[in-house]
Amino acid sequence: MGATKGHSFKFTQKALRNIDYLLPKLKFSVMPSKIVRWLENFEEDDLKYAYDFLQVFEYINFNEMQYRLEDLLKKIFMDLHNTDNALVIPYGKFGKSGTLVTYPLSHSPFYLELEKKGRIIIKKDLKKLDVESYNCIILIDDFIGSGKTFCDEYRDEGIEKWIKNRSKLPKVYVLSTVIMAQGRKKIEDTFKYIKVYAQERAKIFDKSSSPLIALGNFEKHKINSRKYEQRIKVSQDYLGGYKDSQGLLAFSHGTPNNTLPLFWWGKNWIPLFPRRAKTRMDEAREFKKSIAFYIGICNRLGIDLLSLEEYKQASNTVKVEDQRKYNNKLHHSIIALLKLKLEGTEDYIICHILGLTDNELDEVYERSRKIGFVDLSRRLTSKATVYFNNLERRISKERSRNETEQNLKPKELIYIPKTFEGLT
Known part of the structure; x- marks a missing residue:
């Protein structure tokens, strides 16, 4: 049985600003559209508590995990x-x-x-x-x-x-x-x-040390959590997370079942940080489709993705390739690689999302390096940032040409940083 909405999200300035504030807290680990769909699980009157959970949620990416482990290892050796x-x-x-x-x-x-x-x-x-x-x-x-x-x-x-x-x-x-x-x-x-x-x-509902206390209505948070756990029929062992652990965190490689199931449960519920392999693979497939949509738009516009006029003005070192078709796996992956690198995604996660082997990812990096998008250390160049921002601008213009009530509703908000490593 598919998940049902508790309410339809209203795209007000305040609501979008709230999501914008949450993205850095979650380290840009999920798309804004995914946060919106997760919030729609809740009844509108309960949104405050859902936002509070997101405010105190702890997301640990690869770099932070490495930093923490190294720091703790130093303490052991002391x-x-x-x-x-x-x-x-x-x-x-x-x-x-x-x-x-x-x-x-x-x-x-x-x-x-x-x-x-x-x-x-x-x-x-x-x-x-x-x-x-x-x-x-x-x-x-x-x-x-x-x-x-x-x-x-x-x-x-x-x-x-x-x-x-x-x-x-x-x-x-x-x-x-x-x-x-x-x-x-x-x-x-x-x-x-x-x-x-x-x-x-500590447990998130521990009165002595929960960060939720600072946000007010502490008891109401627990009541709301149990309310939705019962509604989506979370099994007894996982109420409050495995063995009632009441954790509130996820890693870039997965989510512990000790985390509150409202974040990862996949039955009758849209998870924000899913555990199930099938859910993650479905999301990877959907992500590929979204990149294919980008490529399709550019084909219809007759835009050479590697030689946008705006990009040529920024740099004249890109070789212009005429009448290029952007429907093969390699070009698909280059655009996806730029998007994911701009979001700070690690290589092993990129391989997972795009369905690439290590050798295939090496090929994509080499192709990207030859056109000046990454350097020898696999870091994005300023050219890549300029290129992708210009591409997004051109595509946004095309999307807005035929404005209707339906297509004006944000369906997949994308965070594109205005700066990258100090470059604009």
């Missing part, structure tokens, strides 16, 4: 002797968040510095490792909610037994971007020798 070395173990089944989070950590400057000195290594297969070779064991994950999953897997996957086989117990740490307060308590109460390094978050 607790060690200068000669101590560490083994980092991504716990959980392969492909889960524990293994995915090793990439940002292993590419952080502090980790690379330790690696050069031979003081740190990441390994998963404990059977091939001698526990006596390491002074410190670091168990890593992106997020820990109730702590139950950690405790179960720590025992079930044999990590605890492997560590305790050592003649002298090493220093054992948990490194996580975020941990819920109840998760920290469960881990440290269950395993007295483990120290947790993570940014702690």
Whole structure:
């Protein structure tokens, strides 16, 4: 059964300004049109509480995750002797968040510095490792909610037994971007020798520390959350998030089920940060369609995407290619790449959205580099910013030619920054 609207969003100046304020808070992780559709889940009288949830929602992108992990790793090594070395173990089944989070950590400057000195290594297969070779064991994950999953897997996957086989117990740490307060308590109460390094978050409806208190009507927020959970029939285990964790965060690679289900539940509800793979793939397909629409508009206008008149005035280094057709996968991906890079999207997410392999993405970058849109470091050039802004302006003019009551309603608002890395 599809989701039904609680109300039809009114595109007033105040409403659009509210969304504009929210975009930086959510780090431009979702399109304005998606925020609008999520808000339409709610009855109009409850919009205030939905906006409040968005005000305190925590979105962690790749760069921030890397920064947090590196900062916490530094704190762990401050607790060690200068000669101590560490083994980092991504716990959980392969492909889960524990293994995915090793990439940002292993590419952080502090980790690379330790690696050069031979003081740190990441390994998963404990059977091939001698526990006596390491002074410190670091168990890593992106997020820990109730702590139950950690405790179960720590025992079930044999990590605890492997560590305790050592003649002298090493220093054992948990490194996580975020941990819920109840998760920290469960881990440290269950395993007295483990120290947790993570940014702690309390339950969102905890009266003693919830950020919602500062926004007023604290009790009403919880009542409204449960009201909609019951309406969309959230299963008992996920009321308030898994085991009532009452989390309020998402990552660029996924949303923990500990987060309030109003943000990720996909049955009879339009999620803002979906968990289900099918929902994410559907969104990727819709995104491709929107890029195809851009290309179709430009074909009808006879505009060469790589040689707009305005762009030629900004730079004369772009080779003009006559009568180009923009319906093949490569050109489709170049336009999508620019759009996503302007929004600060990481490469592995770009691959996911566009359905590209690493080699295919390399090809798109190389093509973009040859026409001056990215440099050797894969950073967008000022030419790319000028080009895309001009393209958006030209397309906006075409859309507005036949103004009707229907097409004047915003259907897919797009955030295009006026500046990029200081360039206009």
